[in-house]
Amino acid sequence: MSRTLYGYWRSSASYRVRIALNLKGLDYESKGIDLRTGAQGGVGFKLLNPQGFVPYFIDGDIGLNQSLAIIEYLDETYPEPALLSDDPVKRARIRAAAQIIACDIHPIDNLRVLKYLKTSMGQEQEAIDDWYRHWIEEGFQPLEEIAEGSPGPYLFGDQVTLADVCLVPQMYNARRQRTDLSRFPTLTEIDKALMKLPAFLNARPEAQPDADS
Numbered sequence: 001m002s003r004t005l006y007g008y009w010r011s012s013a014s015y016r017v018r019i020a021l022n023l024k025g026l027d028y029e030s031k032g033i034d035l036r037t038g039a040q041g042g043v044g045f046k047l048l049n050p051q052g053f054v055p056y057f058i059d060g061d062i063g064l065n066q067s068l069a070i071i072e073y074l075d076e077t078y079p080e081p082a083l084l085s086d087d088p089v090k091r092a093r094i095r096a097a098a099q100i101i102a103c104d105i106h107p108i109d110n111l112r113v114l115k116y117l118k119t120s121m122g123q124e125q126e127a128i129d130d131w132y133r134h135w136i137e138e139g140f141q142p143l144e145e146i147a148e149g150s151p152g153p154y155l156f157g158d159q160v161t162l163a164d165v166c167l168v169p170q171m172y173n174a175r176r177q178r179t180d181l182s183r184f185p186t187l188t189e190i191d192k193a194l195m196k197l198p199a200f201l202n203a204r205p206e207a208q209p210d211a212d213s
Contacts, residue, residue, distance in 0.1 A: 003028035006045065006056040008035045009208040012106060012169035013067035014055040018208075019165045020071045022199035024078045032210025035111055068102055071162060083162045094156055097146055097163035101170045105139035109173070133179045136170070140184050143167070147186035153193040160194070168194050172205065 005021065005028050007014025021028055033039045033054050040052045049056040049065045056063065057070045059077070064070045075083045085091045107113070109132050117123045117131065147155055155163045171191040174181060181188050194200045205211055 001060040002058075003060075004031060004058040005029070006031045006033050006048070006058075007054045007208075008033055008040075009205045009211040011035065011054050012173055013053075013102075015169035015172070015203060015205060016067045016102075016165050017055045017057060017070050017074075018203035019168065019200055020074050020083065022203050023081060023083070023160065023165070024074055026074070026078060030209055032208070034210070068098065068162075071165060075162070081160070083160070083165060085156075085161070090156065093146075094161045094163050097143060097155060098161075098166040100139050100143055101163075101166040105135055105170060108135050129177060132177045133174075136174050136177070136179050137183070139170075140174070140187060144184045144187050147190055150186075150190075152190070154190055160197070160199075164190070164194055167191065168200055 003021075003026060005014070005017060007017065007030065009032065018030075033045060035054070039045065040054060045056075046052050048058075048063060051065055053065060055067055055070060056065050058064075059073075064073055071083065084094055114128055114132065117128050118125070123131075143155075151157050154160055155167060167187065168191055171181075171187065195204075201207075
C-alpha cells in the first residue's frame with residue numbers, strides 16, 4: 001500500500017506525524033508544501049485538503065487531515081507499538097497532555113496567526129516573538145508538573161506515547177524562538193531521551209528532503 005505525507009519541514013504538526021510513522025516502521029513518500037510561499041492555498045493541494053493545512057496523509061485510497069486524527073488512525077490501523085494506553089484513565093491523561101500542545105499552544109503560535117499579528121494587527125516582530133514565547137511557557141508549565149510525576153524516561157513512564165510525539169516538535173519550536181527552558185528541566189530531560197531514539201532523530205526538520213540547505 002502506498003503512503004504519502006504532504007507536509008512542511010518546519011511544521012510541528014507534520015513533524016508529529018513523521019515521528020508516528022517512524023515509530024510504526026511505515027514507509028512513506030514525503031511531499032513538501034512550502035508554507036512560506038502560500039503553496040498550501042494552491043488549487044491542486046486544496047483539491048486534496050479543502051482546509052489547506054499540512055499535514056495531509058494518504059494511505060492507499062484514504063486521505064486524512066489534522067495531525068492528531070492522523071496519528072490516532074495510525075495507532076488503530078498499525079497498533080504496534082501503541083501510542084495510547086489500554087487503560088481508559090491513562091489514555092485520557094495522555095490525550096490531555098498531547099492536547100495542551102496541539103490545542104492550546106500550537107494553534108495560537110501557528111504561522112498564519114503570527115502573520116496576522118504582523119500584517120493585520122500591525123505588531124512589531126519583538127512583540128510577536130514575546131507572544132510566541134508566552135504561550136509556550138503557559139503550556140509548558142502544566143506539562144512540567146505532569147512530567148515531574150512520571151517515573152521516566154518519557155512523559156508517561158518507559159513507553160513512548162502520543163504526548164511524547166507532540167512534545168518534541170514543540171521543544172524544537174521553543175528553542176527556535178529562544179524560549180528560556182531552564183524553568184522546565186524535566187521536559188528538557190525527556191526531550192533529550194526521546195531524541196536518542198531513531199524515530200525521533202530521523203523525523204527532525206533538518207533531515208527532511210524539503211529542508212532548506
